[in-house]
Amino acid sequence: MMDNFFSGDRNRRWIKIIDGILVNDEDMFYNALYMAMTSHPSYVITSDLEDDRKKTILNTMLTYFEGKEEFEKCVTIYNIKKQLKKTC
Numbered sequence: 714m715m716d717n718f719f720s721g722d723r724n725r726r727w728i729k730i731i732d733g734i735l736v737n738d739e740d741m742f743y744n745a746l747y748m749a750m751t752s753h754p755s756y757v758i759t760s761d762l763e764d765d766r767k768k769t770i771l772n773t774m775l776t777y778f779e780g781k782e783e784f785e786k787c788v789t790i791y792n793i794k795k796q797l798k799k800t801c
Contacts, residue, residue, distance in 0.1 A: 743777050746770075747786055754793050758800055767797055 750757050757767065771794050778786040 739777075740781075743774060747774065747778075747790070750793065751789055754796070757793055758796050764797065768794070771797070 757771075760767070771790055774790050775787055775794075778784075778790065
């Protein structure tokens with residue numbers, strides 16, 4: 714899954730780390746990603762990652778946190794999605 718988010722040989726180490734975290738502790742992965750995104754939401758909006766990829770990541774996070782019934786996080790993610798939509 715995460716292989717699609719990165720490209721190039723120098724990123725293979727990060728891919729293995731992220732895959733390991735996702736497999737071993739999905740909750741830690743999504744919460745760490747959430748904390749990073751909410752600490753710097755402008756980075757999410759302005760990064761050079763493709764908008765479709767950003768939307769996929771945000772939708773995946775929404776699904777995860779909805780399943781955990783952490784709706785306050787869903788609201789925050791949804792607001793980031795709205796900001797992203799305005800810039801497209």
